[in-house]
Amino acid sequence: MPLAYPSQRVAYPYFVVALLLFVLQVIVGIWLALSYALTIPQWLVDLLPFSTTRAVHTNLLVLWLLLGFMGSTYFMAPEETEREIYSPTLAYIQLLLLVGTGVTALAGFVFGWTKGKPLLEIPFPLDYLVVVGALIFLFNVGMTILRARQWTVIQGSLFGGLVFLAVMYLFNLPFYANLSIDWYYWWWVIHLWVEGAWELVAAALTAWILIKITNVPRATVEKWLYVELGLFLFTGIAGTGHHYYWLGAPSYWLWVGGIFSALEPVPILLMLADAWHYLRNRRSEIKGRLVFTYAVGMAILHFVGAGVWGFAHTLPQINYYTHGSQITVAHGHLAFFGAYVLLNLTFFYYAMPKLKGLTLFNERRGNIAFWWLSITMSVMTLAFSVAGVLQTHIERIMGLGYMTAQAQMRLSFAILAVLGVVFLGGVLLTVVDLMTLRPGPSAKEAA
Amino acid sequence: MSTKTARWIFYIGTLISLALFLVLTVDTHRQIQTLTHADRLSEQVVAGKRVWQKYNCNDCHTILGFGSYYAPDMTKVYWRRGSEGIKAVIRSPETFTTWRKMPRLPLTDKELENLVAFLQWTSEIDNQGWPPQDQKLRAGAGQAVALGVSPGAALYQAKGCFACHRLYEAGGGAGPDLTHVGSRLSYETIERILTDPRSGNPEATMPTPPLSHEERYQVGHFLAGLK
Numbered sequence: 227m228p229l230a231y232p233s234q235r236v237a238y239p240y241f242v243v244a245l246l247l248f249v250l251q252v253i254v255g256i257w258l259a260l261s262y263a264l265t266i267p268q269w270l271v272d273l274l275p276f277s278t279t280r281a282v283h284t285n286l287l288v289l290w291l292l293l294g295f296m297g298s299t300y301f302m303a304p305e306e307t308e309r310e311i312y313s314p315t316l317a318y319i320q321l322l323l324l325v326g327t328g329v330t331a332l333a334g335f336v337f338g339w340t341k342g343k344p345l346l347e348i349p350f351p352l353d354y355l356v357v358v359g360a361l362i363f364l365f366n367v368g369m370t371i372l373r374a375r376q377w378t379v380i381q382g383s384l385f386g387g388l389v390f391l392a393v394m395y396l397f398n399l400p401f402y403a404n405l406s407i408d409w410y411y412w413w414w415v416i417h418l419w420v421e422g423a424w425e426l427v428a429a430a431l432t433a434w435i436l437i438k439i440t441n442v443p444r445a446t447v448e449k450w451l452y453v454e455l456g457l458f459l460f461t462g463i464a465g466t467g468h469h470y471y472w473l474g475a476p477s478y479w480l481w482v483g484g485i486f487s488a489l490e491p492v493p494i495l496l497m498l499a500d501a502w503h504y505l506r507n508r509r510s511e512i513k514g515r516l517v518f519t520y521a522v523g524m525a526i527l528h529f530v531g532a533g534v535w536g537f538a539h540t541l542p543q544i545n546y547y548t549h550g551s552q553i554t555v556a557h558g559h560l561a562f563f564g565a566y567v568l569l570n571l572t573f574f575y576y577a578m579p580k581l582k583g584l585t586l587f588n589e590r591r592g593n594i595a596f597w598w599l600s601i602t603m604s605v606m607t608l609a610f611s612v613a614g615v616l617q618t619h620i621e622r623i624m625g626l627g628y629m630t631a632q633a634q635m636r637l638s639f640a641i642l643a644v645l646g647v648v649f650l651g652g653v654l655l656t657v658v659d660l661m662t663l664r665p666g667p668s669a670k671e672a673a
Numbered sequence: 674m675s676t677k678t679a680r681w682i683f684y685i686g687t688l689i690s691l692a693l694f695l696v697l698t699v700d701t702h703r704q705i706q707t708l709t710h711a712d713r714l715s716e717q718v719v720a721g722k723r724v725w726q727k728y729n730c731n732d733c734h735t736i737l738g739f740g741s742y743y744a745p746d747m748t749k750v751y752w753r754r755g756s757e758g759i760k761a762v763i764r765s766p767e768t769f770t771t772w773r774k775m776p777r778l779p780l781t782d783k784e785l786e787n788l789v790a791f792l793q794w795t796s797e798i799d800n801q802g803w804p805p806q807d808q809k810l811r812a813g814a815g816q817a818v819a820l821g822v823s824p825g826a827a828l829y830q831a832k833g834c835f836a837c838h839r840l841y842e843a844g845g846g847a848g849p850d851l852t853h854v855g856s857r858l859s860y861e862t863i864e865r866i867l868t869d870p871r872s873g874n875p876e877a878t879m880p881t882p883p884l885s886h887e888e889r890y891q892v893g894h895f896l897a898g899l900k
Binding site for chain 1: 674675676679680682683684685686687689690691693694697698700701702704705708709711714719722723725726727728729730731732733735736737738739740741742743744745746767771772773774775776777791795798799800801803804805806809810845846847
């Protein structure tokens with residue numbers, strides 16, 4: 227089956243690069259777990275400190291997820307607007323620019339070239355090149371939408387989310403003399419990305435896929451999309467306050483952050499209920515079960531990772547003891563995996579067969595990989611949580627030293643290093659499968 | 674529910690949250706000046722923040738609880754180690770670490786002074802009493818130092834002895850507890866250990882404390898008095 231619009235093809239290199247960076251990210255992650263579990267000799271610590279590899283791990287995550295979103299947007303935009311991409315050439319230039327900037331930044335980290343701000347280490351002037359890449363992207367997508375003049379709520383949510391994302395990055399550009407104000411705006415980037423802008427993008431992509439695979443009327447999906455987006459932004463924007471408890475901001479943030487962020491699981495739950503409802507009341511037979519499996523898995527783990535694990539330490543009474551511990555790491559891993567890694571993989575499994583001209587494909591490997599990744603990441607989250615509870619109790623409640631607590635957590639990290647290798651196996655299987663999709667038997671047999 | 678209602682939920686929900694957030698942001702900007710003692714934000718402190726970023730400290734250590742979790746939180750490190758203690762660790766991290774290492778960083782003396790000024794300023798941020806472990810330490814240290822308001826007790830805190838040695842439930846556990854050290858060791862022995870930590874125990878990992886002759890006398894008498 228040929229593509230509905232030839233310009234959708236620009237998505238392909240975005241997906242390939244994103245997948246390769248994902249593999250790299252996980253390999254570096256294993257090294258990080260080992261750095262916690264083992265004693266790394268001083269000469270190696272001097273040469274390649276933990277700070278560098280950690281920056282590489284997190285920047286790879288952000289880079290590949292964003293490239294995945296961009297590729298997905300380029301794939302979706304023509305079908306949604308019924309127009310070709312405004313300029314496929316510009317889309318390729320944008321990819322080269324962003325990947326070039328990203329790789330330069332990663333190499334620079336190894337030589338100590340950094341802005342020195344966690345997750346946003348990309349130094350000047352590379353950070354401005356990121357802005358240029360984002361502007362090219364927004365221009366290209368914006369022109370595609372503008373020329374089509376077929377306004378839909380999904381387009382609005384997607385484009386609104388992308389603009390919101392780009393605007394928030396600007397708050398990372400200045401140097402802030404006051405540490406507290408620095409972190410105040412750092413969260414405008416990080417929190418308002420993952421609990422604001424990215425959620426809009428995710429909701430749009432998910433709604434679009436659900437319409438495609440279930441044939442549920444667009445009007446129904448878009449109505450609930452409005453409600454979800456309203457709830458995401460209502461809880462998410464003021465919910466930023468749950469990062470402002472201990473940074474030197476006024477104490478009313480304990481109330482505002484606590485109350486609004488306690489409500490943050492509600493829209494995710496609604497999203498889960500929606501997905502379930504559409505899939506039960508679908509109007510056409512689902513062709514190929516794998517995308518369906520991925521979509522449901524995403525909705526569930528998004529809720530568990532972001533909703534449940536987030537709520538667990540969001541109230542100030544608890545957060546006083548858990549803030550800045552491995553509890554945060556446990557939440558971070560499952561939330562990113564459930565909400566954004568699985569979203570990308572859902573989209574890749576929807577789009578890749580079409581990019582390769584397949585109607586149905588053999589789903590056996592893809593199914594194994596889905597369960598492999600999801601189960602391993604869930605167990606990893608439990609291991610991080612055990613480490614986090616130990617740290618909270620020994621260091622924060624008993625008041626024993628930092629290293630006394632870390633000594634008790636070494637076993638968790640040894641286990642995590644092993645789980646990391648297992649996870650890498652699942653990632654490699656996913657990548658190989660997506661790159662070499664084979665025509666499959668009938669949908670019935672695959673199910 | 675109609676699409677129209679759904680759209681209203683979207684607009685009203687978003688705008689309420691956004692308005693609240695922006696109003697509180699404006700007010701936070703006003704109050705944060707006092708809460709962070711912005712008047713003490715000297716050029717040296719700002720230069721120290723640049724050092725903190727230059728060496729990417731924040732991708733191992735947390736500060737205000739943010740950053741990476743590989744090494745201790747730096748918000749109140751000034752309470753724990755004092756200026757000399759901080760400098761000693763950065764100059765030779767290998768003497769302070771065992772199984773988890775810190776890289777040897779090529780800070781100049783000036784950078785080190787600036788960084789300490791930044792960390793001292795940070796320790797004074799009024800942040801609702803976080804982190805709990807350092808609050809506990811400070812309460813204990815206050816009690817311990819109050820036992821003898823003496824130059825020796827002040828030096829004990831300023832030179833970072835608390836980093837490794839406990840006094841009345843406060844301080845680290847790497848070295849021996851010194852709460853009743855005066856009943857075990859004489860002034861002369863303590864003075865000798867302060868001059869050369871390996872004089873008592875050749876295996877000792879304690880770094881030579883950065884004390885002048887006079888300061889050694891003060892700290893020695895403070896410790897010898899802890900019976």
